[in-house]
Amino acid sequence: MKLFKKLAASASVLAMLASGASAEISDGVVKIGLLTDMSGTYSDVAGPGTITAAEMAIEEFGGTVAGAPIELVSADHQNKADISANKARQWGDTEKVDAFAELVTTSVAMAVFEVAKQQNKIALVSGAASSPLTNDACIPTGLHWTYNTRALGVGTGSAVVAEGGDSWFFLTADYAFGEALQGDVSKVVEAAGGKVLGSVKHPFPASDFSSFMLQAQASGAKVIGLANAGGDTINAIKAAKEFGIVEAGQKIAGLLVFLSDVHALGLDTAQGLQMTVSFYWDMNDETREWSKRFFEKTGKMPTGIQAGTYSAVRHYLKAIEATGSDDTDTVLAKMREMPVEDMFANGGVLRTDGRMVHDMYLAEVKSPADSSGPWDYLKIVRTIPGEEAFGPLSESTCPTK
Amino acid sequence: MLTDLLGFPPQVLFGQLLLGLINGAFYAVLSLGLAVIFGLLNIVNFAHGALYMLGAFATLGLTQYLGIGYWGALIFAPLIVGAIGVGLERVLLRRLSGIDHLYGLLLTFGLALVIEGTFVKLFGASGIPYPTPEALQGGVNLGFMFLPFYRGWVVVASLAVCVATWYLFERTKIGAYLRAGTENPRLLQAFGVNVPLLTTLAYGYGVALAAFAGVLAAPITQVNPLMGSNLIIVVFAVVVIGGMGSIMGAVVTGLSMGVIEGLTKVFWPEASSTVIFVVMAIVLVLRPAGLFGKPA
Structure with missing residues (x-):
């Protein structure tokens, strides 16, 4: 047993030496847990399309960031707050998930906010719309990306x-x-x-x-x-x-x-x-190009929630790339400092209440x-x-x- | 006036009563199918909602690929889906006869999940629109509300099917066989009647009724993979209230629950998805066999 521990320790030291940057990446992997409605009322507006959108953001980084691989896991939350909270807790506690994404349905987003607050993890909300998410119900690590009821x-x-x-x-x-x-x-x-x-x-x-x-x-x-x-x-x-x-x-x-x-x-x-709308595919060359690629994968043009999921995941990864760390506070500070520039948002600003402000x-x-x-x-x-x-x-x- | 006391003008109430009757017509046809199946096969058919949805998709498919319009679909969609039902009974449900009906419930529930999941994967959850047949477009102003012709047709068609089913079961020789099959299948078999064939046909008929309701629903809601799962639990409550296996009970309860739900939508809209279950609980306490069921 002792020998095994020593071996494991030296192996991890070696791994850290091998790629200097990933020393700051916890568990050697950047893992995003995406919770969405895969088969219910909101599965067309969010659903499988948001997974494709998140994957497209990850592809842009070639699947690695700051020397560590990026992994995406997803689950069907069935629009139920209890299922979402359990899944998020399990992901965060035992499966090394660093951030939660999408979270359509307000009750789901609020339930995951509780977990994200306890675990000090970033929640990238795209699908849920309620404005309380960045008002009375806000948490320091909860980011509301695509739109809101206001x-x-x-x-x-x-x-x-x-x-x-x-x-x-x-x-x-x-x-x-x-x-x-x-x-x-x-x-x-x-x-x-x-x-x-x-x-x-x-x-x-x-x-x-x-x-x-x-x-x-x-x-x-x-x-x-x-x-x-x-x-x-x-x-x-x-x-x-x-x-x-x-x-x-x-x-x-x-x-x-x-x-x-x-x-x-x-x-x-x-x-x-x-x-x-927060997004329409036919606005400019950039949106058309991205949406066309999305269409080839899914057979549908993207909704705002799907495009917003791409933007949120991409911006999160950009911050990790810039800081070389996946530490929540470090990444959050960088995400706020950098303007959100992509096909979804032009000069978007991430405020301290969690609101991403864009046209x-x-x-x-x-x-x-x-x-x-x-x-x-x-x-x-x-x-x-x-x-x-x-x-x-x-x-x-x-x-x- | 009572209605003035409650703060609602009478025309709103009349309108809601009529709408309740229209929704009740759907409940009646669906619960009728369930009652037929439970009466003869002793199976709690949880796949009923999925088969109702298949009826609507069959309508869409017949129109898009074979050019058979709504009126043709009214005949052919129930036949097609009924045939699927016959297949299901022969291949799967038959094997469960004689054992605890919990197994039938689990099997049909599983089937429903598989069928609905497949259709969500193929067609998405928003559904596909189906146009109202030309002859039934528009509507008439009744003074207290605007009644779309199509909704009127739904009530007429549903009631016709309910009456025909009642007649078939209560007044014909086949119906007599079917009822005898429920009471004592062995004795009936001893008289030379092919009981297994009878139960297969009964299941096929119950399923065809679900598909018929699906055709009726297609122009009203989207043709949507989840249209049945939203409805099936309510329909089960209707069957329990009416009395499991009672044909008359299913029809009368279906219509009256539609009306009760419709009125709840005015007085306490938030409770409209719950009220039928409250009625069910009360009925189960007072008359465990249901309003029209015979005590076991």
């Missing part, structure tokens, strides 16, 4: 109010995210002089929205705001069309709509819908006549500057900012 409110909410939609009724998914989204959009609506007439909380996920739509119709509000996502948004929009809600004069505002939702609905149903975009779904074919779905109407979308740091209620 930005969605500023984008879609303001645009709809500006067009005269000054009375709102919300259909809200009955969990933390729906509540955060409704809250953030209500603030925007009220600040612009609009009124919120009421809301109905629907179970998550729900399959039949006809009843909720009729309640929204009876409210007499000019705008029906959908504070939900994924399959729920798709079903709600379909029900609105079927029950003649739009023809009768009310406007549907999808507050969180993804490219994959538009693809699933078809342009006939989705045309004219306004949406706030967002207000887009409108094209009509079938304007679209040249599959995936040519959006036209960007306005660029929303990062500061406007996410608000100033002084507004953040994060206690550790």
